[in-house]
Amino acid sequence: MRARxxxxxxxxxxxxxxxALVNASPDILTQLQANSFLQPGRAPRDTAITGIVLVxxxxxxxxxLFMLREATRPWPLWCTDSxxxxxxxxxxxxxxxSHYCGIDRRRIxxxxxxxxxxxxxxxRWRGLPVASKPAPYSPNRGSPVAGDNVALLITNEATDKTxxxxxxxxxxxxxxxxxxxxxxxxxxxxxxxxxxxxxxLGLSRKRAREIGHLPQSGPGGMLEWLGQLPAATRKILIHIxxxxxxxxxxSPERAELRRRGVExxxxxxxxxx
Numbered sequence: 069m070r071a072r073x074x075x076x077x078x079x080x081x082x083x084x085x086x087x088a089l090v091n092a093s094p095d096i097l098t099q100l101q102a103n104s105f106l107q108p109g110r111a112p113r114d115t116a117i118t119g120i121v122l123v124x125x126x127x128x129x130x131x132x133l134f135m136l137r138e139a140t141r142p143w144p145l146w147c148t149d150s151x152x153x154x155x156x157x158x159x160x161x162x163x164x165x166s167h168y169c170g171i172d173r174r175r176i177x178x179x180x181x182x183x184x185x186x187x188x189x190x191x192r193w194r195g196l197p198v199a200s201k202p203a204p205y206s207p208n209r210g211s212p213v214a215g216d217n218v219a220l221l222i223t224n225e226a227t228d229k230t231x232x233x234x235x236x237x238x239x240x241x242x243x244x245x246x247x248x249x250x251x252x253x254x255x256x257x258x259x260x261x262x263x264x265x266x267x268x269l270g271l272s273r274k275r276a277r278e279i280g281h282l283p284q285s286g287p288g289g290m291l292e293w294l295g296q297l298p299a300a301t302r303k304i305l306i307h308i309x310x311x312x313x314x315x316x317x318x319s320p321e322r323a324e325l326r327r328r329g330v331e332x333x334x335x336x337x338x339x340x341x
Contacts, residue, residue, distance in 0.1 A: 069316055072335050073098055074128050075235050075307040077255070078106065078117070079191060079222060086118045086187035090220065090233065092132030102335065111140070118187030119144040121176075123195075124217045124236060125154025126203050133161055137168035144186055145171045148178065148195065148215035150208060158205035178215050192223040198244050200236040201280030217280065221247055222341075229341035231255060235307035238280040240293055249297060253339055256290060257281055258305025258332065261312050261321055263289075269311055284314070285321075294330055306333045 073095035078087040085108060093099070100106050106116045117136075120143050122129060136143065143165075147155070152173060155162045165171055176183065176195040183193050200217035202208045208216055219234035229252040234244065237257040248254050259281040266272035276283045284290045284305070294303045305325070308314065313321040314332055325332065 070334055072308070072315075072333075075333075076129075076132070077233065078103075079185075079188060081188045081190035081224075082226070083187070083189055085116055086189070087116045088119050088121055088185040088188045088191070089117045090121045091123060091129035091235070092120060092136060093128060094131040094135075096132030096135050099335075113138050113140060119146065119174075119185040121145075121185065121193065121220065122147040122151055122155075123220060123233070124200070124202065125151040125159065125206060126236070127159070129235075130155060130159075130161055133165060137165055139169040142170035142172040144174060146174045146176050146183065146185070146193075148176045148218060150202065150206075150213055150215040153208070154203055154206045154216075157207055158203065158209075176215075176218060178218075190225045192225055194221040194223075195219070196221060196232075196244055196247055198234055198237050199241055199280075200238040201278075219244055219247070221251070224341040227341055229253075231339060231341055233306075236280055237282050237290075238277055239282060240288075245293070248293075248301075251301065252341060253302040253304065254294075254297070255304045255306045255333065255339075256294075258284060258290070258308045258314065259312065260309055261285055261314060265309075265311050271311065291324075291328060291330065295328060302331070302339075303329065304331045304333050304337075304339075308332065 074093035076091045076093040080087045195218040197214040202216035217236045223230045231253040232251040233255045260276040260283045263275045263283045313319045
């Protein structure tokens with residue numbers, strides 16, 4: 069079984085020296101050390117990351133911000149208003165960072181407006197609200213609102229090819245499904261294989277859907293949706309929990325993915341659009 073760090077990606081445009089970090093996982097230092105292109109060494113405490121984009125305010129997507137606190141300038145950071153509330157009120161990571169490098173917050177619009185990450189030339193971004201769950205400490209935990217979780221539509225402006233990145237997806241709604249159908253590559257929620265996975269293992273009393281993750285198997289599961297995408301679409305599962313049997317490359321579940329042409333993300337995977 070191949071070891072994996074927690075879910076994050078980096079995106080580059082026309083310049084190989086400038087990258088956007090999408091979600092700052094608790095493993096961010098290990099991830100930086102494992103990829104020499106993110107260590108240009110131009111100055112002390114230098115990285116090739118020019119900005120940070122967050123899809124939500126969850127711990128596994130934001131704890132790594134603490135590891136980046138010694139930057140020499142405030143981090144340009146894109147997030148929705150809901151995620152910003154989570155990270156300033158529910159779990160005030162951004163307030164803590166104000167005592168270190170600080171952040172330069174940029175707003176992800178929910179009305180279909182594109183944005184660009186400075187330095188990452190030739191890449192267009194768009195945030196799409198998705199049905200999921202905000203973090204337990206979120207002010208919206210009891211009554212979720214649009215923007216608690218988003219998917220990202222990432223477009224290479226030179227080729228007009230797109231990738232859709234959605235690590236948290238509790239149910240399939242029309243806007244996100246249409247975006248998946250148009251994308252050249254989809255990187256989608258692969259957290260659990262079954263809806264009752266955590267219950268069967270005695271690790272939780274909640275089902276996958278209750279905590280904002282569409283399971284892969286079963287009626288209406290992720291595999292059923294992926295099977296309806298065009299044959300040319302590259303299909304990759306991300307954000308995989310350590311309870312998920314697809315991590316075992318010899319498992320029947322992994323064989324089922326291979327049969328369906330669905331990939332499992334791994335550390336160092338490269339995608340060219």
